[in-house]
Amino acid sequence: MSNTFCGEKIVVGVTGSIAAFKVAGWVSSLAKEGADVRVVMTESACRLVTPLTFAALSGNPVLTDMFAAEEAHSISHIQLGSEADLVLIAPATANTIARIAHGFGDDLLTTTVLAASCQVLVAPAMNSAMLLNPATKKNIQLLKEVGHEVIEPVSGQMACKTDGPGRLPEWDDVREQLLASLVEQDLQGEKILITAGPTREALDPARFLSNRSAGKMGYALARTAKRRGADVLLVSGPTSLPTPHGVKRLDIQTAEEMHSTVVESCQDMSVIIKAAAVSDFCPEHIRADKVKKEDA
Numbered sequence: 100m101s102n103t104f105c106g107e108k109i110v111v112g113v114t115g116s117i118a119a120f121k122v123a124g125w126v127s128s129l130a131k132e133g134a135d136v137r138v139v140m141t142e143s144a145c146r147l148v149t150p151l152t153f154a155a156l157s158g159n160p161v162l163t164d165m166f167a168a169e170e171a172h173s174i175s176h177i178q179l180g181s182e183a184d185l186v187l188i189a190p191a192t193a194n195t196i197a198r199i200a201h202g203f204g205d206d207l208l209t210t211t212v213l214a215a216s217c218q219v220l221v222a223p224a225m226n227s228a229m230l231l232n233p234a235t236k237k238n239i240q241l242l243k244e245v246g247h248e249v250i251e252p253v254s255g256q257m258a259c260k261t262d263g264p265g266r267l268p269e270w271d272d273v274r275e276q277l278l279a280s281l282v283e284q285d286l287q288g289e290k291i292l293i294t295a296g297p298t299r300e301a302l303d304p305a306r307f308l309s310n311r312s313a314g315k316m317g318y319a320l321a322r323t324a325k326r327r328g329a330d331v332l333l334v335s336g337p338t339s340l341p342t343p344h345g346v347k348r349l350d351i352q353t354a355e356e357m358h359s360t361v362v363e364s365c366q367d368m369s370v371i372i373k374a375a376a377v378s379d380f381c382p383e384h385i386r387a388d389k390v391k392k393e394d395a
């Protein structure tokens with residue numbers, strides 16, 4: 100496990116959505132990657148998952164009651180938000196979204212958000228009808244207008260057995276969004292084309308000439324450039340790697356295809372990084388039928 104979040108103070112606000120159990124896994128991953136995770140739970144969240152689960156996974160006591168925390172002199176209602184590097188509210192119920200959108204400060208989570216001087220990311224999770232309700236849509240828009248980042252929910256089967264938007268995205272995607280919020284956006288406005296992976300030169304319909312490039316270098320460059328705010332186009336040979344979050348990917352097979360794709364796309368680019376292992380050789384003629392081994 101990498102130490103990517105080492106030393107980052109991350110407040111995770113868990114609210115009363117059925118998806119709260121998923122966020123237990125996220126908290127565990129953040130803590131394993133070195134983050135100092137403080138979990139704040141609403142009263143409703145505590146009825147769905149016990150605070151003990153989040154305490155065990157984060158390695159820190161869970162805060163649930165604003166007044167109890169103050170009385171115990173453990174943490175003040177403004178301290179968490181003002182000291183955090185990042186606040187993530189996940190899952191965020193329609194109710195909490197409404198309260199944050201309208202500036203409420205009636206529990207520890209909402210006061211933490213009001214006092215936060217760092218980026219606040221909100222990951223809505225709810226039934227599709229609740230999400231598409233005009234009141235919720237307006238509240239989500241208000242969150243964006245005051246500068247909070249909304250982690251867009253994805254479509255799929257909901258806990259209530261209906262299909263539609265409202266599910267939390269997968270951790271790998273959310274992780275990328277958290278990392279982007281923690282790093283300086285010094286590549287914002289840049290358009291970067293990156294080539295990656297091997298090419299394949301067909302010998303006949305069954306065989307090809309290629310190399311051992313896995314594409315890891317180009318994909319890592321693409322991921323990092325995206326995290327730093329760039330608009331990234333990845334022109335990739337065949338690899339088994341997943342497309343980095345938010346990166347546009349064009350797949351090619353041959354060196355010729357790599358060349359024409361790069362030439363077509365390069366006009367718009369401010370930077371081009373050629374990390375692909377392009378084949379040095381290709382056959383003069385590609386055989387139309389599979390070459391029999393007896394004819395080799």
Ligand SMILES: Cc1cc2nc3c(=O)[nH]c(=O)nc-3n(C[C@H](O)[C@H](O)[C@H](O)COP(=O)(O)O)c2cc1C
Binds near residue numbers: 117193225
């Ligand atoms: C089993 C169960 C699951 C729920 N799941 C959700 C949900 O996924 N999203 C949502 O917005 N509300 C959901 N609710 C409703 C919220 O718990 C309710 O609106 C509550 O007041 C939210 O309080 P909070 O925002 O302070 O956590 C659920 C309620 C129950 C009983």
